[in-house]
Amino acid sequence: MGKAIFIRKAAQLVTLRGSSGAPLVKEGMSELGIIENGSVWIENGMIQAVGKDEVLFEKFAGQIHQADVVDATGKLVTPGLVDPHTHLVFAGSREDEFNMRLKGAAYMEIMNAGGGIHATTRRTKQAAPEELFQESYTRLNQFLLHGVTTVEAKSGYGMEWKTERKQLEVAKQLNEQHPIEVVSTFMGAHAVPIEYKNNPEGFVKIIVEEMIPKAAELKLAEFNDVFCEQGVFTPEQARTILEAGKVYGLIPKLHADEIEPYEGAELAAEVGAISADHLLKASEKGLKAMAKKGVVGVLLPGTAYFLMAESANGRKMVDLGVPVAVSTDCNPGSSPTVSLPFIMNLACLKMGLTPAEVITSATINAAHAIGRGQEIGSLEVGKKGDVTIFNVENYMKLQYSYGMNHTDTVVKSGKVVVKGGRLVEELSLS
Secondary structure (H helix, E strand, O other): OOEEEHHHHHHEOOOOOOOOOOOOHHHHHHOOOEHHHOOEEEOOOEEEEEEEEHHHHOOOOOOOOOOOOEEEEEEEEOOOOEEOOOOOOOOOOOOOHHHHEEEEEEEEHHHHHOOHHHHHHHHHHOHHHHHHHHHHHHHHHHHHHOOOOEEEEOOOOOOHHHHHHHHHHHHHHHHHHHOEEEEEEEEEEEOOOOOHHOOOOHHHHHHHHHHHHHHHHHOOOOOOEEEOOOOOHHHHHHHHHHHHHHHOOOOOEEEOOOOOOOOHHHHHHEEEEEEEEOOOOOOHHHHHHHHHOOOOEEHHHHHHOOOOOOOOOOHHHHOOOOOOOEEOOEEEEOEEOOOOOHHHHHHHHHHOOOOHHHHHEEEEEEHHHHHOOOHHHHHOOOEEEEEEEEEOOHHHHHOOOOOOOOOEEEEEEEEEEEEEEHHHHHHOOO
16 A cells, blocks of 8 residues: 655644544534644554644654655645535536526526536537546546545436436546546436426426436446426426435435425425535525435535625524535536635635634535545545645634645645645656
8 A cells, every 4th residue: 555654744734533334514614623733643544643843753753764854844634525415427518508697697597598407418428438548547636736625426418318327427437547436426417308398297207217227237326316496307306216216225315405395494394305415595494404314415615606696695594503514516507616715715704604614615515415424524534635825824824824725735545636736746757
């Protein structure tokens, strides 16, 4: 597994210790477990020790000469960032729609005219697997440079099995070949294809009877997501699709209450979803149901920002006891960004979260939103050696100095993959 890594003398080491059992809620989201002058010892890809530098230095004194020592003096050290909601694998871009929206066109108006999701679907269908792989690999490099070590990736730009399978197979290949861990979600229910506009139930039947069984049989996805929204899939249709996925072992997720109140949050709690995402228009009743069931609310501040919409009320969700996570929602139409640190800034500025809550939302709670809370998301003995080091001296400054990439070093599974703000694979070529 290579040399041990000894990260030393962090100004602040954010551990989030003791948070593996369940996502953090309410006041717990502010309990970061900070160690000043903190250090981490990683060996065989796993965290072996976390604590004060002088304690770890004494413990590993006889092995330090054999380890790669990373000096974190004056820097902030956190768990590797986790992005729990992306549409990573797609072809093309939609900057023309950006201009249309600036002139007043609504998101659903563009989609219903054949743009939006349908435009990306056409391009993704046409793209060869090699092209999709290369475009997505490049995006993953940018995620890595912004401190992200794990991402969730949805299909959904096929709306027929051949292309959905292609997306999922590319995501699997990326997980095998890129340092970032890629966790796959089947999302055949991203939109109703134009040819099924007058027969949405026919398309639901195809998803339930054909696509879900194949995705499960080929082990191409862990989760099953539905865009439950007025003009897309009704709560009843979403329930049918999510319950069908559960039969095949696919864990429910939900795009919920993004554009209009549509009882998506209530549905997420009812079907036992691991997360409900967006939630701009979620009802208080639905949010309380999510809190009771422990459904993670994944907030996507970049999407509201880019669509010039009012943001979800993150402050209210935290106060109600919803375990909150944040994500880029990286996609070509409504959030074309890979900068999770900027999204964290927006969650403070537009959603009312505190800097401490945002750190929790992008690490341990995000890990729980994709079923990885026992493996990543905190710096604790026995977890993967996923660490991000930022060129700021404390977590408050990370949110205060917005719109900049402060990432200095990234360690993934005990291997340094970003050093001095550059990819190690690029450094080896220079």
